[in-house]
Amino acid sequence: MKIAVLGGGNGGHAVAAELALGGHAVRLWRRDAASLEPVRKAGGITLVAEGKPAKAALAAVTGDLAEAVTGADVIVVATPATAHEDVARSLGSHLTERQVVLLTPGTFGAYVMAREIARTGGRMPLAFAETGTLPYLARLTGPSEVKVPVRAANLPTGVFPAARTKDVLSTLRQLYPVVRPCADVLDTALTNAGPVIHPPLVLLNAGAIDRGRFDIHVAGTTASTQRLVEAVDAERVASRSGLGYPAPHYELATYYDERRAAEGLYGAGARARLEASGLWNETLTFEHRYVTEDAALGLSLLESAARTVSIDSPAISGLLLLFGALLGRRLSGQGRDLAHLGLGDLVLREVRELLHDGWHSHLWRRAIK
C-alpha cells in the first residue's frame, strides 16, 4: 500500500520505518522538514527492534503535505493529539473519499479532525480511524534511528463513521494484524492507556522530575503511583461500562500483572522490556505529551465520559485540578471534554448515532457548530 506518515517524532519514525520494512511505500511528512534532513541523507530510518537493527528505505521524506498525501491509501497521523486540529485544517484540501486517515493513537481525534475539516470547509476521506494506544513504545535514539522495545499486542481500533468499520479495518489489518475492532471511536478512545498511567506517574514524581533525568516507568513506579493508576483505571472502566461498551477493557492491571499480560495492550513481557530498555530515562517538563496530551486532553475526555453516565471520578478530577493548578489554567471541561466538542446537547443515543453515521448524520450540523 501507499502510506503517508504525518509526524516526525518517536511514533512517526517508528510507524514509517516498520511499515516501510513491511513492504509498503512510505512517505514521511513533517511540517519542520529541516529536522528530517538526517533521514533523507541516510536514505531512510534504522529501526532497532528485538535487538536487531534494520534499515528502512522511504519513498519520500518531505515538508510538502500534498506530496506526502496525494495518492496515499492510508494517511497515518502520528502527531501528538494536540496537533490534530491543526493537521486537519491543512489536510482538508488534499483528501479524497478513497483514503483512510488513521490516528495512532486517537484520544477521540478521529471525531475532532473530521469536525475541524467540516468546520473549515475541507474534503472528507472515506473514514477516519484511531487506535486506542500507541502501536509502538518507541524512542528516537539518533537523528535517523528509532528503538522499539515493545509493540502493541492488541490494538483496539475504531472507525468514524462507525458504519464503515468492517471495510476500513480489513484495510488496516494489512498494516497491523493486531487490530481489534471497537464499536466506535469513543469506545476506542476509552481504551487509551496514556491518560491512565502517565498523569499519576508524572504528578506523584513531580519532585524527582524537577531534579533532572528520571525514568517514571522504573524509579517512578511505586506502590502509591500504582494505587492511583488503578483508581483512574477503575473510573475509566466504570465509564466504559456505563456507556454500554463491552469488554475487553484493556485494564492497566494487565500491564502490571504478567499473568494477565496476554489480554493487555502490550502482551507478555512488555513491562520488563520497557524497563530494561532504559529509553524512558528522560528530562521531563510540563510541556511533555504526558501532560499536554494525556492530562489536558485524555483526562478531560475521561472525566466527561464519566459525567455523561453519572460515574464518580475523584481520581481523574483530582488529577485535572492539580495539573490545572500547576499549569495555571483550568483543564476540566476543556480539551477533549465531550461537551466542549459539541456533543453536550446530545443524549447518549444521539451520540452513538452520530458516531455511527458521521457526517451523514442529521445530527452532524449541530455537532460542528
Next chain:
Amino acid sequence: MKIAVLGGGNGGHAVAAELALGGHAVRLWRRDAASLEPVRKAGGITLVAEGKPAKAALAAVTGDLAEAVTGADVIVVATPATAHEDVARSLGSHLTERQVVLLTPGTFGAYVMAREIARTGGRMPLAFAETGTLPYLARLTGPSEVKVPVRAANLPTGVFPAARTKDVLSTLRQLYPVVRPCADVLDTALTNAGPVIHPPLVLLNAGAIDRGRFDIHVAGTTASTQRLVEAVDAERVASRSGLGYPAPHYELATYYDERRAAEGLYGAGARARLEASGLWNETLTFEHRYVTEDAALGLSLLESAARTVSIDSPAISGLLLLFGALLGRRLSGQGRDLAHLGLGDLVLREVRELLHDGWHSHLWRRAIK
C-alpha cells in the same frame, strides 16, 4: 504557672521541656504512659536548641489524666488534631472554669473540643485557645531528647469564645511572648501552614517517599512543589479575605522568601535551619500527620471555608480528591469541613457570633446537635 502538657510526641516533648526550662511547673501526660518511662527515668527531657542541650526537670510524668490536669492553669493539648475529640471526651470531667485549654496547633480544634465536651456532658474551661501553627519545629532524637531547630516567631492565636480573647491571651503571652491576637479560632485555623505545605510536598514526592527515607523539605522542595504550595496558599488567603479576616495572612511565601521572613510564622533563617538540621529525613507513610491531619482535616477545613465565601479552590480540592483516592475514602466534606462540624446551617454572621460567644450563644444548641 502550673502547666499540663497532653501528648508525648515531638511537639509534646518540646512544649514540656521549653516551658519547664522557662520556670513553669510542667506535668506531662500521655495515654500510653509506658512510652514516657525513659523520661521519668532520666528525670526530665533534654531540649537541644541553638545547638545547646539543656535538661528540663518535669513536675510529673504520668498516664493519669486527672493527675496531670488538676490544678493546672493552662492545659496544652499537643496531640495530633485527629486526637482532639478523644482527648475532649476524657478531659470533660476534669476541667474547671478557671483553666485555659491551649491547642498547638488547633486546626479549629478549639471549637471541635468544646463541641465534643458539650455533646458528652463534660465541664467547660474558662476558654479554649489555639495556635495557627506549631510553636516549635521539633523532632525527638532520643527517648528523652528533643531537638528544636526552629521556634515560631509569630504565633497567631485565637480564643473560643472569642469574647475572652484579651484575658486569655495575656495569660498565654507569659508562656509564648510571640502570641499574635486573632479575631477568633477560625481566623487562627486559617493561618495554619501545615495543610498548605505538607500535602503538596507529600503528594508530589509520593514516588520518592515510597522508596524509603526522604526529606520532603530538602530534596522534595522543588519548583513544582513550590508552585502547588503557592496555589494552595493563594486559595487559603482568598478564603480568609472573603471571610473578612484581615492581614497578616502569614503567607507561605514568607518561608521561601528570606526578605519576607520577619513577617512569617517562623522568622529569619527558619528554612535554612530546618533544612540543615537533617531531622526531617524520615520514612513517611500515608498514616503520617502530613496526611491524616494536614490533608484529611486541614484541607477539608480550607475547602469548606472557600466554599462558604464562593472562592474557587481547585488546588485544595484536587489534593483532597487524590489523597482520598490513595486512602480509599472520601475526604471532602469530612474532617474539619465546617458543615460537617454543625456550622452548615448558619449564615456567616451567625458563625462569627457563635465563635464570639461560644457556649453562651443561643446558636450553641444548634451547633452541637
